[in-house]
Amino acid sequence: MSSQNAESIRARFEAAGQGHVFRFWDELPEASRSSLLAQAEEIDLNELGNLAAKLAAGGSDDGPALEGLEPAPYIPHPRHGGDAEEWAEARRLGEEAIRAGRVAAFTVAGGQGTRLGYDGPKGTLPVTPVKKKTLFHVFAEKIQAAERRYAARIPWFIMTSHANHAATVAAFEDAGFYGLSADRVSFFTQGRMPAVGRDGKILLEAKDTIAMSPDGHGGSLRALVRSGAVDKMREAGVDTLSYFQVDNPLVRCVDPVFIGFHLRAGSEMSSKMIPKAYPDEKVGHFCRKDGKTVVIEYSDMPADMQRERDADGQLRFVAGSIAIHVLDVGFVARVGGGEAGSELPFHRAEKKIPFVGTDGEVIKPEAPNGIKFEMFVFDALPFAKNAVIIETLREDDFSPVKNAEGKDSPQTAVEDQLRQFSRWALAVGVELPVDDTGLPSFAFEVSPLFADSGEAFAERWAALAEKPVVKEGTVLEV
Numbered sequence: 001m002s003s004q005n006a007e008s009i010r011a012r013f014e015a016a017g018q019g020h021v022f023r024f025w026d027e028l029p030e031a032s033r034s035s036l037l038a039q040a041e042e043i044d045l046n047e048l049g050n051l052a053a054k055l056a057a058g059g060s061d062d063g064p065a066l067e068g069l070e071p072a073p074y075i076p077h078p079r080h081g082g083d084a085e086e087w088a089e090a091r092r093l094g095e096e097a098i099r100a101g102r103v104a105a106f107t108v109a110g111g112q113g114t115r116l117g118y119d120g121p122k123g124t125l126p127v128t129p130v131k132k133k134t135l136f137h138v139f140a141e142k143i144q145a146a147e148r149r150y151a152a153r154i155p156w157f158i159m160t161s162h163a164n165h166a167a168t169v170a171a172f173e174d175a176g177f178y179g180l181s182a183d184r185v186s187f188f189t190q191g192r193m194p195a196v197g198r199d200g201k202i203l204l205e206a207k208d209t210i211a212m213s214p215d216g217h218g219g220s221l222r223a224l225v226r227s228g229a230v231d232k233m234r235e236a237g238v239d240t241l242s243y244f245q246v247d248n249p250l251v252r253c254v255d256p257v258f259i260g261f262h263l264r265a266g267s268e269m270s271s272k273m274i275p276k277a278y279p280d281e282k283v284g285h286f287c288r289k290d291g292k293t294v295v296i297e298y299s300d301m302p303a304d305m306q307r308e309r310d311a312d313g314q315l316r317f318v319a320g321s322i323a324i325h326v327l328d329v330g331f332v333a334r335v336g337g338g339e340a341g342s343e344l345p346f347h348r349a350e351k352k353i354p355f356v357g358t359d360g361e362v363i364k365p366e367a368p369n370g371i372k373f374e375m376f377v378f379d380a381l382p383f384a385k386n387a388v389i390i391e392t393l394r395e396d397d398f399s400p401v402k403n404a405e406g407k408d409s410p411q412t413a414v415e416d417q418l419r420q421f422s423r424w425a426l427a428v429g430v431e432l433p434v435d436d437t438g439l440p441s442f443a444f445e446v447s448p449l450f451a452d453s454g455e456a457f458a459e460r461w462a463a464l465a466e467k468p469v470v471k472e473g474t475v476l477e478v
């Protein structure tokens, strides 16, 4: 970078009240200077200035206005009164789109996974009961199973972060892309946002390093555009994206029924819901406000509202969000491309952020001292035409790994997989000792390449000339 360029970047930061980012400039070696300038160039000072101004004025997130909030309607699952014929029709439509090569899988894997505390990208966490396949491996097999079933090409896009990009790509390379052909899988890095102190000033994590963190899963929309992924999809004839998080081994990566409902409605963004297990369950709530679909976080909805019941005793705000969506590629291009009036808001999280003090020493705060900014993907819903929400069964779609232990941990994810495999096996008459939660007394495993649903399992099982004994350590594969 020319020194003139460096001067102009520094001048812009000075003018924006962020000149302290270059406080240690004079003592930095050349390589550190270049790296600091490159980080500085990533920052949109206008955007940050607006956020900082809001901070100085209000101090906290505004939170959504709650007047006029109604529960969002959803399409119930056939098991809970949904119309089985309508579901079958949706499946046909979805399958047609997959066969035609219109659908790509999309995983957001740029999170920091701080609660789990695993050393490596979360997608490389071993998660299956016997073979200890990783999350990425499970998704790859589910995608491959769909490719085989529909004789289709299903490209897979994976969003990483600066912090985990290289390790993610290396994991795929080391694993031979888990049996997928490498040219089907595309990786791209999401954007970052600087962390600021309560005064709105950018924090330095080292003398030559700005404290930056990924800009949230909502950053995926602009990252899809900026990285060229949207162009790539259009070239390949892909117009529909199946969006899921990296932390959920049960997710149906490419669900024809869900895709079909989305296409049938001409929806730009669709979502799956599960009925909340109990009133205070910590999930976002699908709601309608001013004719638009919105998600209200549990932390933004007063407890009495979360517990409200309708005349027949059902929870009124029952639809919990599980972060599974279908997105129209044209919609991603519009919203991610920065169309006026459809900017996703930033949410602010107060965090403990280690920083360099004026004397150059790193300070590790005991209490939250700064703010990180993140966008949430569900904030795109109000901009989407004909947003559709369908009900799914928790046991078939949702068991996230968030924490190292206890609720939503690797242990609960293993148990939920075991319950699923057991349901499939019991349904075809396999004898299995299970407890009253459906958990078998031993570990076994069904590869998605053997079967990725109850129906597929029944089909495969019926076709086996010799039925294997299912016992401790059994793996049903390919």
Ligand code: UTP
Pocket: 108, 109, 110, 111, 112, 113, 114, 115, 116, 122, 159, 190, 214, 215, 216, 217, 219, 244, 245, 246, 247, 374, 402
């Ligand atoms: P979470 O909200 O669970 O955050 O992400 P996290 O960073 O993984 O974990 P914690 O909160 O630090 O413990 C939900 C999904 O969104 C992705 C994550 O990778 C996960 O699939 N995500 C989150 C991103 O891709 N980018 C982000 O900036 C944040």
